[in-house]
Amino acid sequence: MPEHLRALVVIVVVASAVFFMARRPATDLIPLADFKRRRNLWFALTLVAFLAHSFWLYAAAATLILLVAQRREHNPLALFFMLLFLIPPATAAIPGFGVINYLFDINHQRLLTLCVLLPAALALRKQPGRVPLGRLLPDKLLLAGLALTSALALRETTVTDTLRQMLSLYIDVLLPYYVASRGVRELADFKDVLLAFVLVAFVLALLGVTEYVRHWLLYNAVLDALGLQWDLRGYLSRGGSLRASVTTGQAIVLGYVMAVAIGLFLFVQHFVRKPAHRYMGALLLAAGLFAPVSRGPWIGAVIIIVVFIALGRRAVPRLALLALAGVLSIPLLSVLPGGDKVLDLLPFIGKVEAENITYRERLLENSWIVIQRNPLFGSFDFRNTPEMQSMIQGEGIIDIVNTYVGLALRVGLVGLGLFMGFFVCILLGIRKGMRQVADKADPYHLLGRVLLATLVGILVTIFTVSSITVIPIVYWSIGGLSVAYIQMMRRRVVAVSAPATTASLQPR
Template sequence: MPEHFRALIVILLVAGIVFTLARRPATDLIPYADFKRRRNLWFGLTLVAFFSHSFWVYAAVAVVVLTLARKRERNPMALFFMLLFLIPTASVPVPGFGVINYVIDLNSIRLLTLCVLLPAALALSKQPDTVAFGRTWPDKFLGASIALMGLLYLRETSITDTLRQALYLYVDVFLPYYVASRALKNLADFKDALLAFVLAAFVLALIGVAETVRHWLLYSALTNAMGMEWSMSGYLSRGGSLRASATAGQAIALGYVMSVAIGLFLFVQAFVRSKLNRVLGALLLGAGLFVPLSRGPWIGAVIIVAAFIATGRGAVKRLSLLAIAGVLSIPLLTIVPGGDKVLDMLPYIGNLEKENITYRERLLDNSWIVIQRNPLFGSFDFRNTPEMQSMIQGEGIIDIVNTYVNLALRIGLVGLGLFVTFFASVLLGIRKALRQFPDKDDERRLLGRSLLATLIGILVIIFTVSSITVIPVVYWSLGGLGAAYIQMVRRLKHTQTVPLANASLQPR
């Protein structure tokens, strides 16, 4: 039996376990019909991918299936999140049929975006209650960032390639943000979308555990079977254990997804009635965070939990308990079986692969030298500089393992500033919105705390990794969710203010 069919059996078994256990708690938040439809879509498209033996066959079937599913879907972001991690994001070029070399590089995420988010964006733009793009501060900063990147492409490439890159910016950046920021308008919409992300992460988490236990990357054979070449996916180990990656392609990308899911789970779990289900969900995400053996997401997850606690009831006491637990866990690891191995992986504490930390420190030093030559708008040929050439690793690549550094090198401090300011405007908006809910147990405040903590964690994690595979689409989508939350609170404030104003006009 071919390897990808053997992997399919394991994947279906793992997913079956997750969806069976998740059915009852999921229906605490959404109708069972929605859960069932999206679960069946996940299984159906997974089967199509593994039996297609061609990305183009898969794409053709997926377009039809997603078009039909979209017409029955009331929440496009929930559908998008549920299928976001379905298969690896390996790309194939769409041929230019002799006119140009190729049209675009197409992958599973872009296919999903074009089939689900593009029609949703067009429909949203026609609705009278949709805020026009450019009316909010996050819109302005994102629009300026996209425009700057589009213009900077002109200096280094052809008109054809510039148009191609502009299309990527629209599909990869604008559409996830726009639909997320406009489609979710009430608390039920957020429950639906965040639950979908968490459910998809549950499946990835158990697949990751299976990969580590079996020392077998379950999706590695699928890309070859579908006729796709992908340099991202490869067997990596740390401390003698396989670093799981599932469909994320890289271990650190899987860890990043798990960290984000933990942040969103902090909101979702509050609506699950069964304490056992809440505990099982937390343990599964914790296992999914551990098996990639990526230290950046570990730190990010701790920061997410700490930021969430800091904005809640009894923050000082709970943060103190968290800190004490962290300190006590270090000596505890020295006596439990396998604890020394975990301890050795911890950043700045363990000794395992300390050269990775040294590499990141050198990257910061060398990059700053290069950035100072073109500080405002960067340079697309920064990799050819002597400082960057000295960073070539054994694989013959220069790994810019820092999203901020990569932006500063490519589009300068102006572009980096727009990127950071976009997320700062979302974070400040959420923080301001939280003040509308003095009751710290308010469900809407809980949602804001979850989004705020998750975005802070994302901004920390991407300091340790470049924007590869699923990483950028997740942070642009979460930025959109934050913007949607701000708009929801503003509408709520307006509806509360108008009745009061009308009441003051009544004759006495």
């Protein structure tokens, strides 16, 4: 049996087990019909991907299936999250048919965006009461950043290629942000969307553990079967263990997705009735976070949990208890079988691949020298500078393992400022919305805590990795959800104040 078909058997068995276990707790948040429809769609598209033996055949079949499915879907973003990590984001070029070299690159994620989010965005624009794009401050900062990136692209490439990049930015950035920020309006919508992300993260987690244990990257062979070439498909190990990646392409990206899922799970688990289901979900996500053996996402996950606790009730004693548990776990690991191996993997403590930390320190130092030469708008040839050439690794590449450094080098401090301003503005808006709810146990306050903590964790994690594969899609989508939360809280204030104002105008 071909390797990709053997992998398919494993994937179907693992996913079936996850969906079976998740069915009952999922119905605590959403109707069973929604769960079944999205689960069946996940299986159907997975089977098509593994049996098509051609990416173009898969793309044609998936387009038809998705266009039919989105007409029945009341929450397009939930469907988008459910299918976002279906297969790796390896790209194929749409041919130009002799007119130009090629139109643009397409992959599963872009196909999903065009088939699910684009129709949703067009429908949202026609609905009354929707805030137009560009009206809100985060909109302005995002659009300014995209315009700057597109304009600066002309320095290094042709007009045709710049248009391709603009189209890519529209698909990868603007559509997820717009649908997330305008299409999610009520608390029930948030439950639906966050649960979809967590559900698919459960599947990724157990598949990641399978890869880690079996030392087998399950989705590598399907790329060959589909005729796709992709650089991000090699086997990576750390401390003698395989670093799982599943459909994300890189171990650190899988860790990033798991960290985000842990943050969103803090909201979802609040509505799950049985404690056993909550504990099983938490353990599965923790195992999924460990399987990629990526230290940056570990730090991000800890930051998410710390910020979440700090914003809740009895924050000081709970943080003290968490710190005590962390301190006591170190000597405990040193005496447990295999504990020394885990300690060696920990950031700033362990000795395994400690040179990676040194590389990141050198990257910061050398990049700052290059940035100072073109501080405002960066440069397109920064990789050719002596400082960056000295960063070439054994693979012959310069790995910009820091999203902020990459932005500052490519689009300067102006572009970095717009990027940071977008997220800072959102964080402040979430905090303001949370203050409108006095009870910290209220679901609206809980949702704000989760979104704020998750965004902070994302901003910390991308300090350790460049924005590759699905990383930017996730943070733009979570940013859009956070804007939706801010708008929802503003509507609640208006709804609460309107009856009081009307009452005060009544004659006495």
